Amino acid sequence: MPSAPLPRSFYARPTVEVARDLLGKILVHGRTAGRIIETEAYLGSQDEASHAFRGPTPRNRVMFGPPGHAYVYFIYGMYECMNVVTETDGTAGAVLIRALEPLRGIETMRRRRPHAKREQDLTSGPGKLTIALGITRRQNGADLTRGPLTIPPPDHPLQFEIESTPRIGIRRCADWPLRFLLRYP
DNA sequence: CAATAGATCATCT
DNA sequence: GATGATCTATTGC
Numbered sequence: 001m002p003s004a005p006l007p008r009s010f011y012a013r014p015t016v017e018v019a020r021d022l023l024g025k026i027l028v029h030g031r032t033a034g035r036i037i038e039t040e041a042y043l044g045s046q047d048e049a050s051h052a053f054r055g056p057t058p059r060n061r062v063m064f065g066p067p068g069h070a071y072v073y074f075i076y077g078m079y080e081c082m083n084v085v086t087e088t089d090g091t092a093g094a095v096l097i098r099a100l101e102p103l104r105g106i107e108t109m110r111r112r113r114p115h116a117k118r119e120q121d122l123t124s125g126p127g128k129l130t131i132a133l134g135i136t137r138r139q140n141g142a143d144l145t146r147g148p149l150t151i152p153p154p155d156h157p158l159q160f161e162i163e164s165t166p167r168i169g170i171r172r173c174a175d176w177p178l179r180f181l182l183r184y185p
Numbered sequence: 186c187a188a189t190a191g192a193t194c195a196t197c198t
Numbered sequence: 199g200a201t202g203a204t205c206t207a208t209t210g211c
Contacts, residue, residue, distance in 0.1 A: 128204085
């Protein structure tokens with residue numbers, strides 16, 4: 001009996017708390033799944049690096065909506081990145097899923113990313129993991145508390161530490177330590 | 186090893 | 199017209 005998806009109350013909290021607590025949880029899409037090992041927090045009106053900084057637009061509107069939904073956007077003409085919407089309805093906030101440890105459906109992932117050499121390279125970046133799990137803009141706005149795209153906790157508790165560093169690939173607020181990594185003891 | 190160029194397009198200026 | 203919450207292959211030490 002697999003674990004139930006995290007409830008909406010998990011996401012209806014400050015973005016940094018959610019970003020740290022997502023480490024170790026399982027991202028499931030269809031028959032593929034991976035353990036979340038790297039996240040980044042993107043705040044709302046105070047965070048110049050956030051898509052939500054200049055207010056709602058057609059692209060970022062789900063960041064302003066209810067928590068526990070997916071915000072998937074297209075970047076660099078090629079890639080899609082998946083976020084989890086946080087905070088209460090009406091307040092922008094999201095956590096970018098930056099890396100996973102492949103757990104299930106690894107053959108499917110290999111088929112989708114035939115150039116990945118090592119197994120961990122299948123999902124070792126925000127653009128890679130969406131390809132490996134088959135996540136696209138069609139999942140933008142998807143409810144993470146039910147449906148094919150969910151985030152259950154692990155079946156067995158896991159011992160790990162959390163490392164925090166500056167976020168990657170941004171220019172504004174480049175020194176804020178809002179990137180979180182799962183480190184095994 | 187590290188550094189960099191090219192791919193390619195939605196969004197914003 | 200430029201930029202970007204990226205990835206990969208290639209070039210250069």
